[in-house]
Amino acid sequence: MQQEIELAISPDHIYNEDFIIQQGVKKLKISRDTVKGIYIRKRSIDARSRQVLYRIRVVFYINEEPQIETFSSALKPVADAKPVIIIGAGPAGLFAAYRCIERGLKPILLERGKAVRDRRRDLAKINREGLVNPESNYCYGEGGAGTYSDGKLYTRSNKRGDVHKVLSIFVENGADEDILIDARPHIGTNKLPHIIEGMRNRILEMGGEVHFDTKVIDIVEQFGQVKAVKTADGKTFDAEHVIVATGHSARDIYELFRNKDWLLEAKPFALGVRIEHPQEIIDQAQYHCSSRHENLPPAYYSLVEQVNDRGVFSFCMCPGGIIAPCATDFDEIVVNGWSPSKRNNPHANSGTVIQINLEDVPDAATNPFALLDFQRQIERQAFQLGGGNLVAPAQRMVDFVENRVSRNLPENSYKPGTKSVDLKEVLPDFVHRALRGALPIFGKKMKGYYTNEAILVGVESRTSSPVRIPRDKDTLQHPQINGLYPCAEGAGYAGGIVSAAIDGINCVDAIKI
Template identity: 55%
Template sequence: MSTLIQISILPRQQQDEAYILDVALEKAKLRKGDISDWRIRKRSIDARREPIKINLQLEFWLQNEVRETIPPFIPTNVSEAKKIAIIGAGPAGLYAALRAIEAGLKPIVFERGKDVRERRRDLAAINKEQIVNPESNYCFGEGGAGTYSDGKLYTRSKKRGNVLKAMEWFVHFGADEDILVEAHPHIGTNKLPKIITTMREAIMENGGEVHFNSKLTDIKIENNAITAIEINDSNWQQFDDVVLATGHSARDIFYLLHEKNIKIEAKPFAIGVRVEHQQQLIDRIQYHGDDENPYLPPASYALVEQVDGLGVYSFCMCPGGIIAPCATAQEEVVTNGWSPSKRNNPYANSGVVVSVAPEDLPNFKEGDPFVCLDFQKEVEKKCWEAGGKTQQVPAQRMLDFVEGKVSSDFPKTSYQPGIVAADLNEILPDLLAKRLKKAFVSFGKKMKGYYTNEAVLHAPESRTSSPVSIPRNLDTLEHIEIKGLYPCGEGAGYAGGIISAAIDGINCVDAIAKKYQEQE
């Protein structure tokens, strides 16, 4: 047992542990001699009014209480154990593999892309030469999309599984312990690659396997059960259990499943633009004019508005961040955002997207699993064409967009491939453009100063989530028609970020382990 106490302090007091302890003890009516140990459990900023406060939750153990320490990851040698295939080495796939080792199963991970070190060359080629490697890019490769596109660990998916376990695994494999405390934890793209490498090494050291440049190209089904998979168009391997953790951008997997008459469905997703402001402006707005407070981190924001029946909201907000090119094919452009661990770049960027359901789209047909995917692809290609058929993106200042003017010049952008002046009203479908314009005006009323011509819109922000879902049984987590096939993570429609994807990977392996336990 332990005792939890909530206190609020000023930002300049947050490094003074002695002061924090004194304030908490006084509130709890305890003395230092009454406790055996303590820690800060949660930390958040309350900037809704002045003065800005830091809210802390402290946990105390009294003298007669024991602070238990449980190892977050319990390895076992699975070299000779039952094999399961895991397709994809993103957070869902890696966590599935780690959980398999704990559960006494041998994970065989197949990743179409390269390891984190080799991926860097392909990312440089996108940024500098505007060449997209369809198998190795910001979305495909070890660690998945999150490795080089931010590493935010915040999730609202508290009911989906053990969030603390997922976070503790990150710490176990090298992340800073602060992620266990912060309300909006973040690792940073500069630190994630080493952590991901350590996870992979743990998988292999305990008898698992990880194969790169290994793309799933076919599936064999017999009697409505999976029996084998094909890798790289030639290498067939037998498996009774396959965790399909391929991410939100593996369109070829959706087409493969459809060709095999394996049921997939269109699902709601969101699409819009990525907006970039100066970070100093966002700090000034959020911190009531105090934009140079050394005790406060770069400010973030979250905005949402209902516009003409559809939600418009900020997504994946990156304080002190950079906009990145995240296309997975040559004839498309896609933007995303990321921040280094210090979040110390001069720009703030965020997706501002419109939530779209299949029936909202002009080409909607009942039962068409690709209606949202086709819409997504159409927007990405039109933006690619408007950007000069390169990885440059069409861009427009915010007020110019609302007023329908092509911008004559731009402030400096963090987007390395570059931007091209265009009227996004002519490029984006009316479904999106009209709602975005109304939302920006509304957001400017909620955040005084946000609606400014110093903000630049980069189009499109289109990979917020998968536009296709792969239905599964709620109890067994297997596909509703195919035994042994476990749709998992963002690509299957069951996660919306690193932590929720990681939890879903754990859940799928738990379902496999439970199946074998019941058969014993």
């Protein structure tokens, strides 16, 4: 017999299986001898009271041997199967390729950037020299933007598809099994490249194709039916099904659609700054202690407040993390954040943003590029104020709220460097005012948050795509083009690694074979 119960366990005993069994035996009112094993199904941290606890859901195997849950993708050889072209090898593209193989289709992945490990040299130049390779950066390349900007797997996309399957495929390719049970699963930038390589090798073993440094410059259609794609190196790939999974920063794909007079529409996105604190401030606030217990991970937070009828919210919080330069061109500043698997850096950072709606930008209701142009203008202004070489404009938190240029800036994790400026010169007035109103309120919600030890670094602008590529809600195809499947973040239908992966799977499932 199996029985699943919830237990509250102190950090002192969270890794002590005997103690957990003892607590379960008491709750179930059974003999210890009847318990043949346990399996922890879910694990989360409850820091609502002064005593921080782990809450775990545990399956007890009573008078029966434990059954080890396993997962194995049902992949089959597809070298001679019907081809599906997938533009982009981020999470949507990789998981779409996996699903193609499961369905007996041959995926042909076309990635404008480099293989995951080859990207590192270009990222090093970005961080050390402020030099951006427009085809290989934090956004472009195998694994997509999430590979070198954290690998957070937290999602609310359970209704969109099988989250457990996505996580299991990561585990199958080398991720820690803890991602299957943690409430906020996280892989870490240092571990993701190996996992992404494992997925690519499986795709190749089954007969799929993966082409790097292969930028798509045209999608060929005849009489409303996709026929092929053309790449910058002069190649043509024929297929009647094309999945466009290019991510939120591939602006040239939107230009391609515009030049062909294919439907596009402006889409709201969020804009703000990345805020960084010393991690110990966040730990003390969230865990109600002077120092964090060794069995507790660096603390995270999630904050939201309404100011001037605007929602201000934290986004992509990175405990023990680093602020990264995520521009895709040489004349713009874009920041994001990431953490290694151990989250052991001395700082914690989070995007803190406000949604930009269509009514905030002139002509956005009729011009699909209005919000994208608005986004680009702010990124370029940030670059100019930083003075070049990806130096980012920044301000201490209290100074920002009190409209005072910081005399100096605290030590921070943004490697290209920061410059003290008045962020009012970067941010739109309504964004600036909403942030100024929200930060002191956040400080009342979380002790220690509102401090001049925190730095605001601009700009956090690539939270999602400012353009949507429409698709039919049933077939997932573009309304004008049969066989063309706008997919995931770049098309406006996902927001993170797991939701993008699910959307890639869903697009393949929509293909009729």
